[in-house]
Amino acid sequence: MSELGTITFGLFIIVAAVGGAAVLTWFERRLLGVWQDRYGPNRLGPLGVFQVAADMLKLLTKDDWIPPFADRPVFVFAPTAIVVAMLLGFAVVPFSPDLYLLDINIGLLFFLGMTSLAVYAVLLGGLASNNKYALLGGLRSAAQMVSYEVFMGLSLMGVVMLTGSFSLRAIVEAQRDLWYCIPQFLGLFTFIIAGVAESHRLPFDLPEAEHELTAGFHTEYGGMKFAMFMLGEYLGLILISCMITTLFFGGWLGPWLPPVVWFCLKVFIIICFFILLRAGIPRPRYDQLMTLGWKIMLPLTLFNLLITGAIALWLEG
Amino acid sequence: MLKALASQFRTLWTILQHSFTKAETVQYPERQPYLAPRYRGRIVLTKDPDGEERCVACNLCAVACPVDCIALQQGVKEDGRWYPEFFRINFSRCILCGMCEEACPTYAIQLTPDFEMCEYDRKNMVYEKEHLQIEGTGKYHDYNFYRVSGLAITGKDKGQAQSEAEPVDVKGLLP
Numbered sequence: 004m005s006e007l008g009t010i011t012f013g014l015f016i017i018v019a020a021v022g023g024a025a026v027l028t029w030f031e032r033r034l035l036g037v038w039q040d041r042y043g044p045n046r047l048g049p050l051g052v053f054q055v056a057a058d059m060l061k062l063l064t065k066d067d068w069i070p071p072f073a074d075r076p077v078f079v080f081a082p083t084a085i086v087v088a089m090l091l092g093f094a095v096v097p098f099s100p101d102l103y104l105l106d107i108n109i110g111l112l113f114f115l116g117m118t119s120l121a122v123y124a125v126l127l128g129g130l131a132s133n134n135k136y137a138l139l140g141g142l143r144s145a146a147q148m149v150s151y152e153v154f155m156g157l158s159l160m161g162v163v164m165l166t167g168s169f170s171l172r173a174i175v176e177a178q179r180d181l182w183y184c185i186p187q188f189l190g191l192f193t194f195i196i197a198g199v200a201e202s203h204r205l206p207f208d209l210p211e212a213e214h215e216l217t218a219g220f221h222t223e224y225g226g227m228k229f230a231m232f233m234l235g236e237y238l239g240l241i242l243i244s245c246m247i248t249t250l251f252f253g254g255w256l257g258p259w260l261p262p263v264v265w266f267c268l269k270v271f272i273i274i275c276f277f278i279l280l281r282a283g284i285p286r287p288r289y290d291q292l293m294t295l296g297w298k299i300m301l302p303l304t305l306f307n308l309l310i311t312g313a314i315a316l317w318l319e320g
Numbered sequence: 321m322l323k324a325l326a327s328q329f330r331t332l333w334t335i336l337q338h339s340f341t342k343a344e345t346v347q348y349p350e351r352q353p354y355l356a357p358r359y360r361g362r363i364v365l366t367k368d369p370d371g372e373e374r375c376v377a378c379n380l381c382a383v384a385c386p387v388d389c390i391a392l393q394q395g396v397k398e399d400g401r402w403y404p405e406f407f408r409i410n411f412s413r414c415i416l417c418g419m420c421e422e423a424c425p426t427y428a429i430q431l432t433p434d435f436e437m438c439e440y441d442r443k444n445m446v447y448e449k450e451h452l453q454i455e456g457t458g459k460y461h462d463y464n465f466y467r468v469s470g471l472a473i474t475g476k477d478k479g480q481a482q483s484e485a486e487p488v489d490v491k492g493l494l495p
Contacts, residue, residue: 038335041345283335284328299321 013104016093024237029055031278038282065226070132073223077131082221082228085124085235089242092117096245097172099255099262110171111163114246115156118201122148124235125203129220140219143289147200147207150296154304155197161190161311162250175254184251186314189307191251193300198247200296202239205281207292244273355433357459360418362434363409365449366427366458373453374428374465377404381420381429389413390420399474401466407452411437412445426465430458 029044029052036043047053069078095110097103107113122144129141163169165186166177174183184191200207208219216222221232248254248269255262257269287295346353355361368374377394395405420429439445457463472478479486 036343038338040338040341041343042347279332279336283331 009104012102013094016104017090020090020093020238020241021234023241024234025055025059026052027237027240027274028058028233031281034275034278035282038279059230062227062230067226067228070134070223072133074131074133077127078223079228081124081128081131082224082231082235083124084127085121086231086238088117088120088124089235089238092242093238093245095171096242096249097175097254098266100172102263103172106170106172109169111159111169111174111250114171114242115159118155118239118242119148119152121201121235121239122152124232125220128224128232132220132223134223136216137220137222140216140222143216144203144220147203147292147296150293151197151200151207151300154193154296154301155201157301157304157308158190158193158197159250161187161307164308164311164315171249171254175249175256178253178256182251182253182256187251187307187311189303190311191247193304193307194250195247196300198243199277199280200292202236202243204236204240204277206284206286208286240274240277241270244270244277247273355435357433359433359435360416360421360431362411362432362437363414363416363420363447363452364430364432364454364458365407365452366430366454366456366460368464368466369457369462370464371455372401373403374426374463375404375407376402376426376428376465377407378402378425380423380425384419384423386417386419387413387415400471401473404449407449408446409452410446412442427458427460427463428465432458 032054033043033045033051043051044054045051047057069075092114094105095103095107095113097106105113125144125148126141129137129139129144132138162174162183165183166174168174168177196207221229224232245266248266252269252273254269255266257265260268366374375392377392379392379394382388382390382392389410390408391410392407393405395403397403416431416435418431421431424430437445466473466476466481468482468484470478470481470484
C-alpha cells in the first residue's frame with residue numbers, strides 16, 4: 004500500500020473501531036435484554052439504535068469536572084491512555100489477506116504489549132482520583148492484571164509453537180487446514196478467560212464492581228473522560244474478539260464469502276458470546292478470582308504448553 | 321471443580337435458550353395496564369345525585385391523612401349546608417393510602433384509577449378545589465348525605481330524612 008493509502012486505512016480503522024464500540028454499547032444492552040426477557044433501549048429510532056446518539060449527546064454536554072483533590076495531569080491522562088493503547092492494538096489485526104495496517108514479525112507481542120499498557124490507564128485513574136474507592140479499584144485492577152497477564156501470554160504460546168511465527172498473518176495462513184480452536188482448545192479456553200479479565204468486563208469486572216466500589220477506578224470521572232473509559236472497555240472487547248478470531252478461528256478464512264465478511268462475522272459471534280458471559284455468569288469474589296488465576300489457570304496453561312510442545316516435537320521428529 | 325465448570329456452562333445454555341422467549345415487559349404508554357375500579361390513584365371530590373357538592377367540610381379526611389396533605393376551610397351556606405371554602409390537596413405529599421376515603425362520612429372524597437400526574441414544577445402538584453371537583457357521583461351513585469342524615473337544613477327538618485323516625489318530644493307525657 005502507498006503511504007497515503009496506509010494513512011487513510013489507518014484512519015478508517017480508527018473511525019470504524021470507535022463507531023463499532025459506540026454501536027456496541029447499544030447492541031449489548033439490546034442483547035442483554037433479549038436474554039433477560041426484556042427489551043432494552045427501544046424508543047429512539049428503529050430498534051432504538053439512535054440511543055447511541057442520545058447517550059453521546061448527553062456525555063458531550065456534561066460538565067467536564069475535575070475534582071479539586073485529584074492529581075490533575077494524571078487524572079486527564081488516564082482515560083486517553085486506555086483508548087490510545089487499545090486503538091494501537093488494532094494496528095496488527097489482519098482483517099483479510101490484503102487489508103492490514105502492520106504486518107510485523109512480532110505482531111502478537113505488540114498486541115500483548117498494548118493490552119498490558121491499558122492497565123496503566125486504570126491504575127493511574129484510580130490513583131489520581133484520590134478517592135478510596137477509586138484506589139481500591141485501581142489496586143484490584145493491578146493485582147488482576149498481573150495474575151491474568153501471565154497466562155494470557157502463555158496461553159498463546161501454543162499457537163505460536165504450532166505456527167512457528169509471531170506474525171498474525173502467518174498464524175492465520177497456518178490455519179488453512181485446521182482452525183487452532185481444535186488442537187489448542189485449552190489455549191482458547193484460558194485465553195478467553197484472560198481476555199475477559201484483561202478487558203475487565205463482567206464476570207471479571209472487579210476493578211469497577213459497582214455493587215462494592217460505587218464505580219471503582221472511574222468513580223470520580225464524568226462526562227467525556229468517563230466516556231473514554233467506556234470506549235476503551237468496548238474497544239478492548241472488540242480487540243480481544245478480533246484476536247480470538249485471528250488466533251483460534253482462522254481469521255479471514257472461510258468459503259464463498261469474501262474474507263473481510265468472514266472476519267467480521269466471526270468477530271461478531273465472539274462479541275455475542277462475551278455478552279452472553281456477561282448476561283449469565285456472576286462476579287466471583289476477589290480471592291476466588293486470584294485463586295482461579297494462579298492455582299487453576301496458570302497450571303492449565305503450562306500443561307497445554309507442555310502437551311503442545313511434545314506433540315510438535317513428535318510430529319517433527 | 322469440573323462440577324462448577326459444568327454448572328457455568330449450563331447457566332450459559334439456559335440463558336441462550338432465552339433468545340426465544342418473549343419479553344415480559346409491558347410497553348407502557350402504548351399498552352395501558354388494567355387498573356381495577358378500586359385502584360387508589362388521583363383523589364377527586366364528587367357530587368351527589370342532585371348535583372350538589374358532597375363535601376361537608378367536616379375535616380375528618382384532613383385528620384385521617386397520615387402525611388397531612390389535605391387542607392380545607394369550612395363554610396356554611398344560607399340553607400344550613402356546610403361546604404369547603406377551599407379544599408387543597410398537596411399531591412407531592414400524598415401517598416395515595418386511601419385513609420381519607422375511608423374517613424369520609426359523605427363519600428365525597430374518592431380515589432380514582434389514574435396515576436399519571438407528572439409535573440415539571442412541584443407547585444403544580446398542589447390541587448385546589450376546582451381541580452379536584454368532578455361532576456359525577458364517583459363510585460356511589462345514589463348516596464346523598466343530607467337525605468339520610470338527621471341534620472336540619474332548609475326544606476328538610478328533623479325526622480324527615482330517609483328511614484328516620486320523628487324526633488321524640490322529650491317534654492311530652494305520652495309514651
